[in-house]
Amino acid sequence: MAKAAQPTVAAFLKGLPADRRKEVAAVRSAILEHLPPGYDEAVRGTMIVYEVPLALYPDTPNGHPFWFAALAAPRSYLTLHLMPVYGSPKLMTRLRQGFAAAGKRLDIGKACIHYRKADDLALDVIGEIVAALPPERWVELVRAARSRGR
Secondary structure: OOOOOOOOHHHHHHOOOHHHHHHHHHHHHHHHHHOOOOOEEEEEOOEEEEEEOOOOOOOOOOOOOEEEEEEEOOOOOEEEEEHHHHHOHHHHHHHHHHHHHOOOOOOEOOOEEEEOOHHHOOHHHHHHHHHOOOHHHHHHHHHHHHHOOO
16 A cells, blocks of 8 residues: 655645744744755654654654654644754753743753643743754764664
8 A cells, every 4th residue: 555645744734724824834934934955844743853864864763754854633632752962061041041042941852842822932042953964064963862872
């Protein structure tokens, strides 16, 4: 049986209720504005992801492109998955300080930021973190973490 094609980002957004679409689109715009060249934007499952193409990093553990960031819209909240902050204490500190300076509450797990509205986020700091890691540098950090057994 043929594998079903993933929807486009436009189709993903269109499938969201208007209020949630507006909020996800605002965060997506902030990411795209700062995203270094070389990452791909795609829909994977129930998320918009920003990933390193396999041509740049083919030796991933599962054979799939390695994610850098992702946006999701579960039922009761929205999420921004910002993977670099999980592996970088420096970036996590910058994120925490940026949210505090902006007077925003940071609701985060290991790398998953929960929000209801884009205004809940310190988008300038998120943009700064996104801009800080071109794909080649992100791959270096991932490889270093993998070699340490993370």
